[in-house]
Every structure is written in structure tokens, then in C-alpha cells.
Amino acid sequence: xxxxxxxxxxxxxxxxxxxxxxxxxxxxxxxxxxxxxxxxxxxxxxxxxxxxxxxxxxxxxxxxxxxxxxxxxxxxxxxxxxxxxxxxxxxxxxxxxxxxxxxxxxxxxxxx
Amino acid sequence: xxxxxxxxxxxxxxxxxxxxxxxxxxxxxxxxxxxxxxxxxxxxxxxxxxxxxxxxxxxxxxxxxxxxxxxxxxxxxxxxxxxxxxxxxxxxxxxxxxxxxxxxxxxx
Numbered sequence: 074x075x076x077x078x079x080x081x082x083x084x085x086x087x088x089x090x091x092x093x094x095x096x097x098x099x100x101x102x103x104x105x106x107x108x109x110x111x112x113x114x115x116x117x118x119x120x121x122x123x124x125x126x127x128x129x130x131x132x133x134x135x136x137x138x139x140x141x142x143x144x145x146x147x148x149x150x151x152x153x154x155x156x157x158x159x160x161x162x163x164x165x166x167x168x169x170x171x172x173x174x175x176x177x178x179x180x181x182x183x184x185x
Numbered sequence: 186x187x188x189x190x191x192x193x194x195x196x197x198x199x200x201x202x203x204x205x206x207x208x209x210x211x212x213x214x215x216x217x218x219x220x221x222x223x224x225x226x227x228x229x230x231x232x233x234x235x236x237x238x239x240x241x242x243x244x245x246x247x248x249x250x251x252x253x254x255x256x257x258x259x260x261x262x263x264x265x266x267x268x269x270x271x272x273x274x275x276x277x278x279x280x281x282x283x284x285x286x287x288x289x290x291x292x293x
Contacts, residue, residue, distance in 0.1 A: 076228070077228075104279065106279075113194070113285065113286075114285050114286075115189075115191075115271050115273075115283030115284050115285050115286050116229075116271075116281075116283050117283070118280055118281065118282075121279055121280070129279075129280070164229070166229075168279075173231045173234075174231070174281070175230075176228045176229040176230070177228060178228050179228070
């Protein structure tokens, strides 16, 4: 596809369950970002990849959050032992160089 | 501290009226600012960036370093402008700091 693709679009998880959120960036885009967007808030930075290297993970809220991009394309954000406060929309964005960020539709995670 | 403030959560104006969406920032470095828009059921997309000084869909935004503002303006609002608008500040090489967003509603 031409754009950034995220799956699933919606995920309901029971508290304590592990989840994995997938991001397919635009082909050839070197940089990939994950954001967390709580209801009524702007996106908040989680982590940044340049190719397969995770250069910044300072925004990950706890060690339950883990992200990887092993081959420098598809990325997965994993949340272990989900808590209710993890409920949010998780956005992925990819960037060609230092230009415009292209966003996916997001994954809405609800922890019950 | 690095911060972006959008003081209005909701702004409602009539079609044809002028629109101004406010954005203030706090940053000690040289700011690079953006406006992103999210139409209903669509993804976030770039509207404009201050360094390109362009006008997109009739919107303009001027960086005012003295007032640390980057307000988004349009002289005559159209119904299709109804959307969520986010102001963002680039810090360092890649990080974006985002405002909480303003929901713009254009009344017919």
C-alpha cells in the first residue's frame, strides 16, 4: 500500500494480557516513530527507530513496553501485562528523511 | 521545559467567518513548528510547516518568536475545515512535542 498501515485497528485486552501492535511503514522510509495518544490529548512520543536501530526509547512509560524493528521495515510495539492506563490510541509514523511524518490510522487499545 | 499549548479545546465558527487557532510554545532552541490536521475518520496529516512559509487550503501560520506563538489562520472558514488541529514543535533532530489539539467546528 501507499501509506503507513497499522494492525489491528482495534484491540480489546483483559488486564494482564500481553498485546502486540504492528506497523508497516512506507517502503524506503528510514525513520519510524511510535506515539501514544490518550483521549483528548495530543500524541506523546514513545520511541524512534532509524532503520533497525532503536535510537530513542525515552518515551516508553515502563519496562512493560517494548518495541522492535528487526529488519528496518515492519515494527512491533509490545505491551506486557496490560493495565487500564495503557488504554489509548497507538500511532505509528514513518519519515523519509527530515521531512514530513506520515501517520498510520492508529490502533485503539482498550484494556478492560 | 519544552511545551506546546493550544488553549482552546473547541472552537466553533460560522462558515465564511475568520478562523484563528492558537498555538504557543516554550523552547530554548531555534523552533521548528508544524500544524497537523485530522479529519473525521482519517489519519493525522501535515497541514503546513513554518519553514516553508506556504499556504495550504487557505490556511497560513506565522512564527512569532517574540510572542512564542504559531497561530493558524484562515480568513474565510469552509465547512470542510471542520477537523482536529494539532500544533507540534520539533526539538532536536526528530522529536515532536505536540499540543493537545483544538477541535474546529464550522457551522453552516
